[in-house]
Amino acid sequence: MIKYLRIALLLVLASAAMMGCSLTSGQTSQVAKSNTWYEVADYVDGDTFKVKVGDEMETIRLLYIDTPEINKSNTPAEPYGPEAAAYTRKLLQESGEVRLAFDKELKDRYERTLAIVELKDGQILNEQLLRQGLAKVLIIEPNVKMENIYKQLEQEAKGNKAGLWNSGKEASIPEVHVKKATDTGLLMEVDKPAELVTIANTTSSPIDLEDWKLVSVRGNQTYTFDAIELPPGGKVTVKSGKNKATGNEAMPDEGTQMLIWEVDNVWNNYEEDPAELYNDKNELAAIWEDK
Incomplete structure (x- = not known):
């Protein structure tokens, strides 16, 4: 009887281990990775869209930028919100697939993947929206790697009075400074x-x-x-x-x-x-x- 119990226990443990491996493998395959091309699956607004990762769709939120809101839940669209959404959709449709790059923190509080998005022609979607004046820089620590470059792009768009900067009355999102170490020498x-x-x-x-x-x-x-x-x-x-x-x-x-x-x-x-x-x-x- 003890022999049969031991065999049954071993079978249960082996089955659990196999299920664990299967789940781990499945979970890993569903997480977007860098240096991989993903099919664009759906569009949300100017700074948010979805890609197909394995058998699931993953929501991507563009890093370092914020586009004006479109009409949601009976809230009127913000100026240049529809234009930003249309521009993002156009570039993503033309590209078909995107490649992602990440900073220190991978997800936001809504579980969206935070990414720099490269298009098939080599353009960076995040940067193009800034150049067109369809987005503002939004830096949230600890994701600060591209802060200097993106603020330069925003200043260029301001100087060109592109998009939402055309009126001269728009203000940048308040700066989030990188925490600096004491004099390191x-x-x-x-x-x-x-x-x-x-x-x-x-x-x-x-x-x-x-x-x-x-x-x-x-x-x-x-x-x-x-x-x-x-x-x-x-x-x-x-x-x-x-x-x-x-x-x-x-x-x-x-x-x-x-x-x-x-x-x-x-x-x-x-x-x-x-x-x-x-x-x-x-x-x-x-x-x-x-x-």
Whole structure:
């Protein structure tokens, strides 16, 4: 009898494990990922639409921007709300599929996926709405990676009196400043053509860079540091691109450590692409302006 009970128990446990694996696999397949093209499934308004992920539809909310509202629940549409919705629909219909990129926080309080949306022709939907004056910049921490670039696009649209800026009476959404760390004593330089970033510690104390993040702002790419200590007066260089090294190399400056970023074409050589360095508390520790 005990033997049969043991067999039955083993069968139950095996079945539960298989069901768990199946559920985990199913859940994973239904989550939108970066660097994947998804079919556009439905349209909501200027900054919200849906894509097909597996057998389900996922709602996408455009990161860093806010478009005027359309007519909902007997509430009149805001100026340029219908125009923004029509423009978004047009670009999405022409593209058919989109590719998504994300920041630190993936979902908003309504469980919508927060994303930068790339169209098939290479345009970024979020940025095009700003250029047309059909959206305002909306920065909500901790998603701040593209703040500088998007505010520049908004200022250009203002200067051109595009869309909702035509009257000259519209105001930007109140700024949400990036929390900055106290003076870190770090200096950062970027050689974009060489895809080489150098970070120098000018203080008299070592700095632990574990879990710090180096961000290519326009390229929307992030390098996360492993456990590495930057000694007083020391430098660390992060190399990316097609000609990146295959391992540690001796650098011209004695005491410089070299790290390899296994990504090509990180830095935009045709437009401004600032570099930002965040500490493990997501505080801005250093910036390279690219002016």
